[in-house]
Amino acid sequence: MSCPHAVEVNDLTFRYATRGRPALRQVSFALSRGETALLLGPSGSGKSTLALCLNGLIPHLIEGEWSGRVIVDDLDVQKTPTSLLTQHVGIVFQDPESQFCLLTVEEEIAFGLENLALTRPEMEGRLQLVLRQLGLEPLRKTRLDRLSGGTKQRVALAASLAMGCHILVFDEPTANLDPRGTAEVFRLLADLKASGDYTILIIEHKLDDLMPQVDHLIVLGRDGTLVADGEPRQVLANQAETLRREGIWLPQMTQLALKLDKAGLRLEPIPLSIEEAQAALERQDGRLLWSTAATGPAVPARQAAPPGGSPPAISIRNLRFAYPGGQEVLTGANLEVAEGDFIALVGPNGAGKTTLALHLVDILRPPVGTVSVLGRDVRALSPLELTRQVGFVFQNPEHQFVTDTVFDEVAYSLRARREPEQKVRAVVQATLEEFGLERLARANPFTLSQGQKRRLSVATMLVVGQEIIILDEPTYGQDSQNTARLAEHLLRLNASGRTIVVITHDMQFVADHCRSAAVVLNGKIALQASTAELFAERELLTAAGLARPPLLELSLRLRQRYEHFPLLWSPSQFAGLVTVPATSAGGESKG
Amino acid sequence: MVSGSPSLLAYYERDSFLHRTNPGAKLIASLVLIGIVAVFFDPFTPLAFLMLAVLMARFLGGIPWQRQARALLPYFPLCLGLVFYYSILYRPLPGQSLTPLASVGPLLLTAEGLRVGLSIGLRLLAIISFSQAFIATTDPVLLVMSLIQQFHLPYRLGYGALAAFRLLPLLETELSAIRAAHRIRGVGERPGIIGRWRQLRRYAVPLLADAIRRAERVALAMDARAFGSSPQRTYFRTTPLRPSDYSFLAGTLAISLAILLCLSQLGLLHGFLEVPR
Numbered sequence: 001m002s003c004p005h006a007v008e009v010n011d012l013t014f015r016y017a018t019r020g021r022p023a024l025r026q027v028s029f030a031l032s033r034g035e036t037a038l039l040l041g042p043s044g045s046g047k048s049t050l051a052l053c054l055n056g057l058i059p060h061l062i063e064g065e066w067s068g069r070v071i072v073d074d075l076d077v078q079k080t081p082t083s084l085l086t087q088h089v090g091i092v093f094q095d096p097e098s099q100f101c102l103l104t105v106e107e108e109i110a111f112g113l114e115n116l117a118l119t120r121p122e123m124e125g126r127l128q129l130v131l132r133q134l135g136l137e138p139l140r141k142t143r144l145d146r147l148s149g150g151t152k153q154r155v156a157l158a159a160s161l162a163m164g165c166h167i168l169v170f171d172e173p174t175a176n177l178d179p180r181g182t183a184e185v186f187r188l189l190a191d192l193k194a195s196g197d198y199t200i201l202i203i204e205h206k207l208d209d210l211m212p213q214v215d216h217l218i219v220l221g222r223d224g225t226l227v228a229d230g231e232p233r234q235v236l237a238n239q240a241e242t243l244r245r246e247g248i249w250l251p252q253m254t255q256l257a258l259k260l261d262k263a264g265l266r267l268e269p270i271p272l273s274i275e276e277a278q279a280a281l282e283r284q285d286g287r288l289l290w291s292t293a294a295t296g297p298a299v300p301a302r303q304a305a306p307p308g309g310s311p312p313a314i315s316i317r318n319l320r321f322a323y324p325g326g327q328e329v330l331t332g333a334n335l336e337v338a339e340g341d342f343i344a345l346v347g348p349n350g351a352g353k354t355t356l357a358l359h360l361v362d363i364l365r366p367p368v369g370t371v372s373v374l375g376r377d378v379r380a381l382s383p384l385e386l387t388r389q390v391g392f393v394f395q396n397p398e399h400q401f402v403t404d405t406v407f408d409e410v411a412y413s414l415r416a417r418r419e420p421e422q423k424v425r426a427v428v429q430a431t432l433e434e435f436g437l438e439r440l441a442r443a444n445p446f447t448l449s450q451g452q453k454r455r456l457s458v459a460t461m462l463v464v465g466q467e468i469i470i471l472d473e474p475t476y477g478q479d480s481q482n483t484a485r486l487a488e489h490l491l492r493l494n495a496s497g498r499t500i501v502v503i504t505h506d507m508q509f510v511a512d513h514c515r516s517a518a519v520v521l522n523g524k525i526a527l528q529a530s531t532a533e534l535f536a537e538r539e540l541l542t543a544a545g546l547a548r549p550p551l552l553e554l555s556l557r558l559r560q561r562y563e564h565f566p567l568l569w570s571p572s573q574f575a576g577l578v579t580v581p582a583t584s585a586g587g588e589s590k591g
Numbered sequence: 592m593v594s595g596s597p598s599l600l601a602y603y604e605r606d607s608f609l610h611r612t613n614p615g616a617k618l619i620a621s622l623v624l625i626g627i628v629a630v631f632f633d634p635f636t637p638l639a640f641l642m643l644a645v646l647m648a649r650f651l652g653g654i655p656w657q658r659q660a661r662a663l664l665p666y667f668p669l670c671l672g673l674v675f676y677y678s679i680l681y682r683p684l685p686g687q688s689l690t691p692l693a694s695v696g697p698l699l700l701t702a703e704g705l706r707v708g709l710s711i712g713l714r715l716l717a718i719i720s721f722s723q724a725f726i727a728t729t730d731p732v733l734l735v736m737s738l739i740q741q742f743h744l745p746y747r748l749g750y751g752a753l754a755a756f757r758l759l760p761l762l763e764t765e766l767s768a769i770r771a772a773h774r775i776r777g778v779g780e781r782p783g784i785i786g787r788w789r790q791l792r793r794y795a796v797p798l799l800a801d802a803i804r805r806a807e808r809v810a811l812a813m814d815a816r817a818f819g820s821s822p823q824r825t826y827f828r829t830t831p832l833r834p835s836d837y838s839f840l841a842g843t844l845a846i847s848l849a850i851l852l853c854l855s856q857l858g859l860l861h862g863f864l865e866v867p868r
């Protein structure tokens with residue numbers, strides 16, 4: 001091929017016909033053949049739009065105003081029919097459930113080949129090739145709905161590869177997956193990269209495991225302009241502040257380097273992976289100082305749970321549950337959550353986390369004597385009493401919207417309890433202000449942004465003064481600013497004495513904010529412990545498909561070299577260990 | 592999330608003569624059989640065809656007795672209700688006299704009514720049974736392929752239908768999540784028509800929002816794989832009409848006619864609204 005670039009984007013501006021402002025503004029970059037590029041940007045910055053511009057769905061099928069030029073594999077996208085472009089550029093989409101239209105693996109992979117009007121023997125040949133390449137042979141006739149999320153993404157990739165694509169776009173491929181599925185997709189990416197045959201563009205937020213694969217970093221800003229384009233280490237070293245202002249997730253190792261830099265310790269080169277950070281810190285031997293006395297469980301002290309005496313906020317004893325005609329989901333779960341705790345329920349998809357939580361809010365009815373809330377059996381409480389004590393925030397905030405304005409949404413539970421309207425107004429006003437929604441009081445809940453919807457759904461669950469609040473995957477689909485804001489609210493609620501239960505896959509969130517954690521595995525609570533204790537359980541974490549947050553992993557590795565290195569999980573904890581620039585070239589500096 | 596029992600009226604994956612038969616041919620046969628059951632008004636025709644349906648499903652379709660029974664069982668109360676309803680409330684046609692069988696208080700049970708009730712109840716069971724045999728032995732993908740390949744259904748429509756079919760279970764899950772979320776908000780399920788209507792409206796907004804988003808995503812994913820991008824298209828799974836399919840159609844017709852002939856010879860066959868002697 002004549003051109004060294006697999007993809008060339010020149011001064012691309014695109015505005016959807018239905019929208020006022022362009023989704024992309026004057027974007028230019030190029031991808032070399034065989035390189036792996038990471039595309040970052042806050043929500044709404046046009047990342048997915050850019051993906052569709054590469055395979056020609058924009059402008060051929062989605063209308064709008066287009067200017068500039070996009071070349072893929074020497075084809076001008078604007079002048080090439082999609083039937084040809086789709087044989088060069090393949091996309092794996094975010095939602096594994098809604099990117100298929102057939103029922104089994106082989107049918108789905110063959111679908112694209114049928115559209116290209118290949119003969120039956122040609123289809124069979126290509127099918128066998130990709131099934132072998134991706135290790136899908138044993139699943140050839142399997143129904144798609146029986147596959148795990150990670151494997152579904154593998155099938156979606158197989159479908160693109162079968163069509164002959166060598167430019168592959170992954171649009172948040174792990175956003176809907178549990179940690180195990182995420183690992184499966186990342187392994188797949190590593191294999192693709194290792195083969196050297198593919199040019200890859202990934203849109204992704206889980207950066208720490210991915211960074212070592214990335215050759216090229218492209219960043220879009222809130223307004224759809226190109227903010228950065230270059231070698232990842234350079235971009236992160238020079239433009240980290242810009243990226244953070246845009247609300248973009250940065251790799252933990254980068255955040256660490258930035259924090260340490262501020263504290264007077266410069267890591268060079270700026271680390272992208274745990275291994276690099278470890279090496280860089282070991283080179284700076286003597287610049288981190290910690291006291292051997294503070295080890296043991298090695299958790300920086302957090303506010304202790306209130307002293308005993310009062311009944312636990314939640315008590316679950318030997319809870320079993322099976323859906324009618326289905327498999328047993330809960331097989332004797334025991335859990336006791338102290339009042340004022342901030343606890344995470346973690347575990348693989350399908351382990352029973354949500355099922356367990358639904359027993360606390362009368363959606364699923366436990367047998368008498370198994371589940372109690374604040375000392376009272378949930379079966380003895382009326383639904384109204386129970387919802388006064390326990391709030392439940394669903395994974396999809398839209399599910400719980402029942403009125404037409406934000407104000408009414410918050411007022412709903414109060415009005416349902418026949419509170420005087422004057423009091424309702426006062427409480428709603430205060431709640432809206434607390435959650436930063438006061439200017440949206442008249443808006444329809446469905447028109448809010450993702451972050452606003454999430455905050456509204458939390459706000460509605462608190463107005464009657466619930467003591468316990470349960471959140472199902474609250475950080476799902478949120479960018480870093482929204483997540484930080486939500487965490488702030490939750491910590492404030494927790495500080496005021498409320499018990500918080502978070503169902504999540506986000507282990508960094510667990511490490512940063514939760515006091516304790518319960519691992520749900522095969523319908524039982526496999527462990528309930530402080531978060532520090534949880535992260536020390538290597539085998540259990542593996543069994544539950546959970547990963548340690550990257551910085552915690554780093555501190556554990558440092559501990560192998562420095563006997564008493566503490567367990568740390570946030571950049572500022574590391575920064576707290578930095579000593580004033582050493583006057584002498586000190587050796588070991590354990591306190 | 593909250594529901595989850597597998598439907599009994601669903602594809603039953605295995606290999607059998609009926610599974611291998613062309614779905615279009617099966618569809619025609621099923622419609623003919625259901626048509627026959629619909630136009631005869633005596634209890635014996637539906638009974639005979641109910642037996643035919645059950646035997647075909649078992650021996651040509653490989654569907655176990657137990658599964659068939661479980662699929663039919665939920666309809667038994669309805670059928671029994673129909674039998675009693677007609678037994679008691681049947682009004683004679685002009686020139687017809689009624690034969691009382693028993694009386695319970697003011698209610699009179701008549702032989703003519705029982706006959707009509709049985710004919711309707713059995714007819715319902717026979718139709719369900721044929722439908723079950725068809726659905727359980729027909730891979731939905733092959734049905735659509737056959738409709739496209741033999742019946743000239745536009746392929747865009749066919750694949751659209753398949754994509755929608757895939758989305759249905761997801762929407763069901765979605766609906767149960769919405770119901771649960773609303774219950775947690777303290778929105779009870781209201782009795783009465785107005786309550787029902789309001790509730791439906793409240794569920795409809797998030798459900799439709801979700802359905803539209805999913806449909807858009809599927810459409811985009813299909814387009815990204817060149818769907819409809821060239822006038823020609825080939826098929827990975829083909830559903831040719833084979834000699835065995837013609838034999839199946841001919842056999843079904845022959846057996847149906849034979850049954851009807853027997854019944855008429857025995858004087859048991861009666862058409863729609865025909866007054867029995």
